[in-house]
Amino acid sequence: MIQNNDIQAFLDQDQKKDLLRLLTAGSVDDGKSTLIGRLLFDSKKIYEDQLSALERDSKRIGHAGEKIDYALLLDGLKAEREQGITIDVAYRYFSTSKRKFIIADTPGHEQYTRNMVTGASTANLAIILIDARKGVITQTRRHTFLVSLLGIKHIVLAVNKMDLVDYSETVFNSICEDYKNFVTRLSIPDIYFIPLSALNGDNVVDDSAYMKWYHGKNLLQYLEDVHVGSDRNFEDLRFPVQHVLRPTLNFRGFSGKVASGIIRKGDEVMVLPSRKTSKVSSVIGSDGLCDYAFPPQGVTITLEDEIDISRGDMLVRPDNQPRMERQFEAMLVWMDETKMDPFTQFFIKQTTHTTRARIDRISYRVDVNTLENSSCEALSLNEIGRVVITTNKALFFDPYHKNHSTGAFVLIDPITHNTCAAGMIIDKLNASDLPSRIFDPETKRLIDGGKSLISGEELQQRYHQQGVTLWITGLHGSGKNLLAYNLERQLFERGATVVLLDGSTVRSGLGRELDHSPADRAEQLRRVAHVCKILNDQGILVICSFISPRENIRTQIAQIIGPDKFHLIYMDAELDYCRKNKPELYEKVEQGLLQYLPGVDEPYEIPAHAPLVFKPTALNENLQHIMNYLQEKQIFPLG
Amino acid sequence: MNTLTINNLRELEAEAIHIIREVAASFEKPVMLYSIGKDSSVMVRLAEKAFYPGKVPFPLMHIDSKWKFREMVEFRDRYAAENGWDLIVEYNKEGFESGIGPYTHGSKVHTDVMKTQALLKALDKHRFDAAFGGARRDEEKSRAKERIFSFRDRFHQWDPKNQRPELWDIYNARVHKGESIRVFPLSNWTELDIWQYIRLENIPIVPLYFAKERPIVEVEGNLIMVDDERMPAAMAAKASMRRVRFRTLGCYPLTGAIDSEADTIEKIVEEMMTVTKSERTTRVIDFDQEGSMEQKKREGYF
Numbered sequence: 001m002i003q004n005n006d007i008q009a010f011l012d013q014d015q016k017k018d019l020l021r022l023l024t025a026g027s028v029d030d031g032k033s034t035l036i037g038r039l040l041f042d043s044k045k046i047y048e049d050q051l052s053a054l055e056r057d058s059k060r061i062g063h064a065g066e067k068i069d070y071a072l073l074l075d076g077l078k079a080e081r082e083q084g085i086t087i088d089v090a091y092r093y094f095s096t097s098k099r100k101f102i103i104a105d106t107p108g109h110e111q112y113t114r115n116m117v118t119g120a121s122t123a124n125l126a127i128i129l130i131d132a133r134k135g136v137i138t139q140t141r142r143h144t145f146l147v148s149l150l151g152i153k154h155i156v157l158a159v160n161k162m163d164l165v166d167y168s169e170t171v172f173n174s175i176c177e178d179y180k181n182f183v184t185r186l187s188i189p190d191i192y193f194i195p196l197s198a199l200n201g202d203n204v205v206d207d208s209a210y211m212k213w214y215h216g217k218n219l220l221q222y223l224e225d226v227h228v229g230s231d232r233n234f235e236d237l238r239f240p241v242q243h244v245l246r247p248t249l250n251f252r253g254f255s256g257k258v259a260s261g262i263i264r265k266g267d268e269v270m271v272l273p274s275r276k277t278s279k280v281s282s283v284i285g286s287d288g289l290c291d292y293a294f295p296p297q298g299v300t301i302t303l304e305d306e307i308d309i310s311r312g313d314m315l316v317r318p319d320n321q322p323r324m325e326r327q328f329e330a331m332l333v334w335m336d337e338t339k340m341d342p343f344t345q346f347f348i349k350q351t352t353h354t355t356r357a358r359i360d361r362i363s364y365r366v367d368v369n370t371l372e373n374s375s376c377e378a379l380s381l382n383e384i385g386r387v388v389i390t391t392n393k394a395l396f397f398d399p400y401h402k403n404h405s406t407g408a409f410v411l412i413d414p415i416t417h418n419t420c421a422a423g424m425i426i427d428k429l430n431a432s433d434l435p436s437r438i439f440d441p442e443t444k445r446l447i448d449g450g451k452s453l454i455s456g457e458e459l460q461q462r463y464h465q466q467g468v469t470l471w472i473t474g475l476h477g478s479g480k481n482l483l484a485y486n487l488e489r490q491l492f493e494r495g496a497t498v499v500l501l502d503g504s505t506v507r508s509g510l511g512r513e514l515d516h517s518p519a520d521r522a523e524q525l526r527r528v529a530h531v532c533k534i535l536n537d538q539g540i541l542v543i544c545s546f547i548s549p550r551e552n553i554r555t556q557i558a559q560i561i562g563p564d565k566f567h568l569i570y571m572d573a574e575l576d577y578c579r580k581n582k583p584e585l586y587e588k589v590e591q592g593l594l595q596y597l598p599g600v601d602e603p604y605e606i607p608a609h610a611p612l613v614f615k616p617t618a619l620n621e622n623l624q625h626i627m628n629y630l631q632e633k634q635i636f637p638l639g
Numbered sequence: 640m641n642t643l644t645i646n647n648l649r650e651l652e653a654e655a656i657h658i659i660r661e662v663a664a665s666f667e668k669p670v671m672l673y674s675i676g677k678d679s680s681v682m683v684r685l686a687e688k689a690f691y692p693g694k695v696p697f698p699l700m701h702i703d704s705k706w707k708f709r710e711m712v713e714f715r716d717r718y719a720a721e722n723g724w725d726l727i728v729e730y731n732k733e734g735f736e737s738g739i740g741p742y743t744h745g746s747k748v749h750t751d752v753m754k755t756q757a758l759l760k761a762l763d764k765h766r767f768d769a770a771f772g773g774a775r776r777d778e779e780k781s782r783a784k785e786r787i788f789s790f791r792d793r794f795h796q797w798d799p800k801n802q803r804p805e806l807w808d809i810y811n812a813r814v815h816k817g818e819s820i821r822v823f824p825l826s827n828w829t830e831l832d833i834w835q836y837i838r839l840e841n842i843p844i845v846p847l848y849f850a851k852e853r854p855i856v857e858v859e860g861n862l863i864m865v866d867d868e869r870m871p872a873a874m875a876a877k878a879s880m881r882r883v884r885f886r887t888l889g890c891y892p893l894t895g896a897i898d899s900e901a902d903t904i905e906k907i908v909e910e911m912m913t914v915t916k917s918e919r920t921t922r923v924i925d926f927d928q929e930g931s932m933e934q935k936k937r938e939g940y941f
Contacts, residue, residue, distance in 0.1 A: 007905045007906070007908060007909040008905055010908075010912075011835060011838065011905065011908060014831070014835065015646055015647075015648055015835055015839065016646050017646060017647050018644060018645075018646060018647055018650075019647040019650050019651070088784045088799070088802070089784060090783040090784045091776045091783055091784070091826070091827065092777075092783065093776070093777045093827070093829045095829075095831075100647045102827055114804055115804075117804075117806070118804050118805060118806055121806040121807045122806075122807060122808075229643075229644050232643070234643055242657070242660050242661060242664055243660045243661075243663055243664040245690060245692075245693045246693070247690075247692060247693030247694060251692065251693075253692075253693075255660055255689070255690075256660075257653065257657045257808070262643070284691065284692070286649070286652055286653070286656065286688050294643045296645075296650060296653050296654070296657075297645065297649075297653050298653045298656040298657050298660070298689075300691070311664050335804045347813065349809050349811070350809070351809075352661075352664070404807070405807075405808075408806070408807045408809065409809070410804075410806060410809050410811065412811055412813055417811070417813040417814060417815065418803055419803045419804045419805070419806075419811045422804065422806045
């Protein structure tokens, strides 16, 4: 009976342990498998029969001479055993009296960046192995870079094979110095240095008798003590809806894993993308009702109001929202044997949301060995680059460094369905970087082929006008459309051939899939500019009425149309005037139902060089001014 | 508010529930493979939790090799009925009718026809596009590198050299028609975690796991229980009553018992901590040939 109580106590204690997921990086030569074998062996978790099988195998194909080859415990697959290398990610489990551990064991070979990134994606800590005889080598830098890229916050630099350098403190210190010099370029908050010998067991589980000069913790002690609890994000509530639960007509639950933050009963939450708000009426955890939940718990949430919510939507707090964009920058690790084809529409999966994505630009490729950047057309297997991505539907994300759960994504090939890349979002794109596509000179040469048989002079004679664009910019409600429509009427009555483009005509078709975010607005206007150019080239006068709030985008429009054909008209109206004139949108934005209204939550940049600037109140005067301007500039009517 | 940490068991539970829900939300026709063993029992409980208070949106399927312990079959039917599960039982009809069995054809043929082939036929028949299995990575070396979402081609084959990368908790659920995914929500659980969870959650398991006097024959070092009259008479004649229990459950002629006094979960754990034999050693099939589990997995075995 006494014994039974002991085991009860053991089980109760065991249940309370937390879980540490760690990654080991280093090559076969560094003795990585030996190190892991020893951690498992010395923490008494290798079972007797696995050991006897090991002794049998060691004699036949072992690489460790007379001693037990710990590496054989780990290299699972048959073919690999014969090659003597680990070629994939293998997971190992052990526990001590303080903690449970999951080791992701990944190979150190040049061509296997893919595996290391995979192993690192779920790890809290990385052990990077160095051979004391070799010191910090290219491979060490590569591993460290990948660890920092994946945002692992704790590194143990295990300087192995100290027995082969006479347990020298000087050697150890100089390796540590080298490493520190290198690592300042990367952001890793916590690094711990341990000299050890995996083969002999020095400083692995027991302190070394040969390195009395080392006063730090041995490896296992460190792994047991390191604090990783605060690595999780408890600040920003992000609850991606994974599954909608509808067992009866009057129960609607939203299941998912709390990606970050804390969700409490009674909390006010906002649903993205609909931006509707409600209150959490219950939180159902794995043990029934609870008051709150936090990552990585999986729960089912019910809300007070009936709101239409589906998989891929996200619950957040109204005062703490993620980015909601279709365009962003990311670091991308290419994982497919097939080289990236930038013209593919990939599937992108981020949290529980799947949509299509295309790669707009590769800013640069990073050499994982030198950390130098170079330009690049397309990434190949194991290459890493900084890219711009546009998705079909907006994603709800945070920068990866702030929130791994909402900043990570994978790309899936639409044909093979392979997971072909892993990505970490840097942030939304800066407005100044917006309009850009991978430029393919071959395509351009083919497109540039056609030339009209009608000359510009002939068109001018026919229409008695020059094909130019009158582009009206200004805040929403500043009277752009009133001016545009009346101008069109007057020009028509006087015999001009004129086309009018405004937001409503374009958004209903040409740019139907685009929304009002800065990225989409830029794309919308880029398309409009090209339409203007086509019409102008055929001698047609075009009137455009668009808020077009950014100077850099107006400049780009002018370049597409041709600066001599682009005539900017600025409607100079106070925000108050606009708000009174067309209150509806302004009210919606103020209520939080809409985003991205220039002048309110987006900047409106007043044009520096508009040839025509008007106040909205004097419509007829303004029209007269424009007619005079057209005549002066020899645009319409032509002599 | 308490500290915002959860213990290892709750973390594994959360991970498994996330995986199970992801499958339900991403596939058209998932199924949960049910072996009636302790790991399956844990998996089934996790599925019940994942959709509480709703009903689990997929069925359970048991591949009956026709040589399971009788207590397993009874347990299966009772559990499914009491817990409202939609239970599918399939077996290899041709194999059964041509009399395939471990005594007549050996463990290798029996396992291939009555388990692997039976499973593949059943998956094809129902056109399941995802199948949950209760395998754990710590059970066997080749399982240590299997993905949680493990891709199978049209022929249900696993290609260990060409697995999809699996990052974070973002699982790739895309398959073409005819292809499928095997899903292992218990990948990161150890044997001790399983027992702990059974204890914590009071999960019912087949009584064969607990020590009891049973009729046992010793065959090449394995303790085989006489479960029905199909054991060859000469063999069955050597049976004697021994206090034993089973660490894993399968076909009775292929599953060895161990001498044991452990009749409670606490005693089982205690025994596990002191008796140092890993659990699959009582499975006769793993020792057929070098690397045999990997070979079977490539062919479609779980």
